[in-house]
Amino acid sequence: MPSRMSLFNRDLFLQIGRNVGWISIVYFLGLLFVLPIRMMMMMDSESAYTEWTPYTHLFQYDFAIQFILLIAAPVLLSVFLFRFLQVRQWVDLMHSLPVGRERIFHFYTLSGIVFLLLPIILIAVILMFLHNVTGWSNFYSYEDIWVWTGITAVFNLVIYFAGVFVAMVTGISVVQAVLTYIFLLFPAGISVLLTYNLGMLLYGFPSSYYQIRKLELMSPITHFTFLESPDGKIGWKSLLLYLAISAILYVLALLIYKKRKTEAASEAIAFGSLRAIFKFGVTVCTMMVGGLYFGEYQRTFGWLVFGYAFGTVLGYFVAEMVLQKTWRVFSLLNLRSFAVYSGIIVLLLTGVQSLGAYEKYVPVQDEIKSVTLANYIYSSPEENALYTADPLKSSEAVESVRKLHAEIIVNEKGNKRDLRNTQSFYFIYEKTDGKKTVREYRINQLAYEKWLRPIYMSNEYKHATNPLFKIKDDSVRRISIRDGVDIGKSVVIADQTEIRDAMEILKREVENETYEEWKSPIGTSTTIEIMSKADQFNLELKSSYMEFRGWLKEKGLLEQATIMPKDINYILVSKNFADTADWRDKGDPEEWLIRPLEKDSETLKIKNKEQIQAALDQAGYDWYQGGDYMALFVYKQSNTKEIRTFSEKNAPGFIKTHFAK
Template sequence: MIFNRLFCNRGILFQNFRQHGWLGILFLLTLLFSLPLYIATERRGGITQHITSLFEANGETHILFAITFPVAMGIFLFRYMQSGAPSDLFHGLPLKRKHLLTVNLLSGFGMILIPIWLTTAITGWVWAAQDRMAFIFDGSEIWMWGLSMSIYSLFMFMLTVAVGMCIGQSVLQGLTVYAILLLPVVFWFIFTLHLQHYLFGYPYGDMSSYAEKISLVLRMASISRFPVVDGELIIYAALAVLFIPLAYVLYAKRKVESATQAITFTLVKPIFRFGLMFTLVLIGGAYFTVIAPPGSAGWTIFGYILGGIVGYIVAEMIIRKTWLIWNVRLLPKLALYGLLSALILYVPVADWNGYAARVPEVNDVKSIKLGGDRYTYVNGVNQRMDDHPFYSDNPEFVGAVLALHQKIIDSDLPLLDPVNPDDDYDESVYISYKLNNGKVMKRKYQIPETEFRQELMALKQLEDYKKVAYDTYKLDEDILSIGIRSTISSYRKIYIGSPDQVREFKELLKQDILDQTYEEQRSPWQSFAYAELNQESHSKDPYQPREMWNYEIKPSYDRVIGWLKENKLYDQLLVTADEIASAQFVKQEIDSPGNPQWVFAQPEYIDGSLGSSKQVATKNKKMISDLLERQRSGERTEKATVYQIKLNAIRGENIYMMLKEEDLTEEMKAILSEK
């Protein structure tokens, strides 16, 4: 009886639902339109899609509602705390604060959970009543959706309530909630840029795939691709439960007169001040890192300082609610916060912590993998692949990697600009060590190939390297069929469906890949063709009917090319000079110091230059035949002389290619010099 009269006061409950119930009704309508109505009316030309989570069906919209409506409910239900007159009125009622908080929390829980579970029930009815829908899923996925949405929404609501205890203005309360959600992402991305800029070997590329999982705001973009996992729900549920007693403790200590103040607790003010300041320190440093000219390291430091000053001033203005913030204590406080920010930036990248110079001892290494994490698309979601097969404990391979790593450390290479990397640093090395103590040590480097050629050659000619770099493990699996397409003409393609031929081709291709020399791996010439291996699909998604893997067929793959000739398939991929009417050349000068650019065959460049006096044409069959045998791959450069070439076919599609000046034969140089 006491609980119903005090903790569950009917008058306040009815008042909450009369005044703010429209939020719950709108929440219900949006959920109904975004899920049961969507799956009931979605048509995909009669094609059904098996999904393992209801978030794969318009899931971005579901999360958007889960991170907006509960926040609005938390702000409106506790609006009385942020306004002077309502605060005096409510706190003058014959109810204790714990009674007020309980009844408002119950109002919020009802306005959140009732719409979600009504939507869940209606979705179940649609699932049972519809004979044929575009999405096929199990009944358990419906309950999982309801549970997930409940946890996400309650987390957002309780976070808003807890923040509201420390903030005395409703607008600032809402902004702070989303700032807290985005803060880990800011730290993750921008602090990662800082570490990449100043910490030699930091494996920056491995982190971005995890960033979207640490914020519900970014989760909105990834929910349809990455399924909701139990661990994620447990964390959000635990945080939502933790915020409940925290809200009671903070509310008991909050002063009534703190309404309309930016920060209600003195202890929170330095946290807010430093949090906002350090966030702008990171943003300022990242911004000036991006816009700075190459090699201008001072701009980043200037960005840190400017961001810190602006952040501190803005924080003081918000706290004091005025721009008149100057006093004698302003500069000492700014210096103190600036020193703390500098230490946080400096300590992780300091030389004395040993991170940059650390190379594990051979006896401490269990196995090694080269390359980052890999993902595969299964049943509508991206899943991280098991990387165990990519690790090797071969002593020769381990020794080659350690030798390369030690040479990189000893060479004392300068730190690269993460935004404007040096074009000469053309070799990427990503090392993952599994150590005997159970830890994984990762390092990533961008190095110049010319300086490390001996170590790279010793490593890349090993079979353990080639198996992972060229995915030869897939050639040991069952393959349904193989499609081969010419590199220079997409119309030239063949299909291999015979099990015997598929098996022979796989074996020869694997041998050619594993027999590659270091020079063949670095060849600048385009491949002769591409082989597409089609596997049986393990997915229920009709839009992914099979798994496909592509492999190059390089001109140096003698076994494969010989097999194609023996089986009379080679000529079907070959374009001969008799099929080409003429060849046209257009000279292209690349001269952009400090701004390297990718150069590749550009049809629009040569077609747009056909009326130019620089254009040279020839019908010489010998020259055309030479062109068909040499096509350079694209490359990134600051300065080069290249020729964009168009081969005009007698019938069918024209062929576009590119050669550098040093690739030209004497005959080509002769006709080009005449022009």
């Protein structure tokens, strides 16, 4: 007959303390080192009150150590706490006692919570004591202590209950620890694997778009890393959700434990019905990892298929070895089972590949409210929202984007083969019914200039993508203009009237520039830095910006801000070093380009000021993209050297004449 003793049993609690108390002690000592002792070391410094800036929250003190303790202590505690379930003699002895399973589970689980939370509570008490007696109120507050204690306790609990839940479904301690981390990371991990693989299987699937949508929130382990940054925060709603998940895991673990057989000790998976799920899950996940690895690196369909096949074989037989606890798993029965699993996976992949309607879909013009065309997307750290270029709404712009999208789909095979000079393009359609269609492609822009030109040159697109049009003129505090070679030439415009004039002129310059001037700018390298109350951004002062250059000259600022012929010692021009297509493999340009160019007997040396001015006006920026002529500009300031290029079209006449001889 079961005993009617109370839930608390002193002798059993002491026995649990002997088994897992060391984990609690180590956890306490670790937290003691990273918080109170670490604080005393920092505060004891003579510069603590004069030079050191206090941390914004307590998690910033040795965050890496706090993180390791957080993910290690609760898992170890759950493993050693329920060690009796993994050993046949222990489980038989425990279940022979006149105590019901439900009471055993509650007692062990709640005892584990005590040993887990006790170190956190003690550290909080020590921090409050130090706050009172040492005068550290300027460095952290009581609120900081409550926040640290609450967040640390909640994350410890959810990780601990995950370990308890996994302990009920496995009979090997090592497997329990590994499966606990897999269980905690599974939602985020499987989402990454799915999005990556769908991106390789479905042409246009926006894997990057989905990967930045706060996937780190899908696991408490990755979510906790938010606190590493000074402005990192975890809201109370997230904490309540984790507490709810902890409660659910507690109940599920209890229900599973009540049905668990004692014979499950030393079995990798305690329930036969779960073994097939475990085997299939490992096989599918390993298959996706294999496809991701080989497909991402080789970027061909053949290697993608090989990656899937390799991952499937590896995953299936590794899972069998874990379940059977032996490497001898290559029996005829297992091979037949593997064939069944492989058939299911092939059907899944074939089903995904058959979604041709998805790959060919371009929204109809009348269904589109707006469309965003961007080369990059990113998420805001403050909000769970995406920030890209502003949407295009005019019918002309929408139709131009649709034509580009349709052309990319038609040339799918060519796009996949052409991997050089590719760039990401995101098509984000907002539809009239409130739905959204998103596609992502990597294409070579040169192959799509015909369709990109009308989009890029429209004022609507310029206003949507250039930060110059997104900022209010009255919020600009100053405009700094400096040479792009860093030889010390700069001016600052801080007068509000002049700032408004400069902004108006710059906006007109951007609106009026041609496609060639935008794509391949030439002239002196000069940077315009615009700083507002909230942000800053840079523009290039191009030689085509004649109105703005004239305005600077009128103000007497042009020579102070831009490179002039008097700043240059000489220019070396050569046609022998024009091909720089493989510059990435050659290492330091000083060795393979600058020194040989200086020694080349056919090099043209320019010292005439008028010719130097012509060279400054016509030289291109991006030397690594190659050109018909390579030029080395040698400045008087510290003998600074800059590599530039000339195209045959833009090269000054005297350079063409010299090399035509």
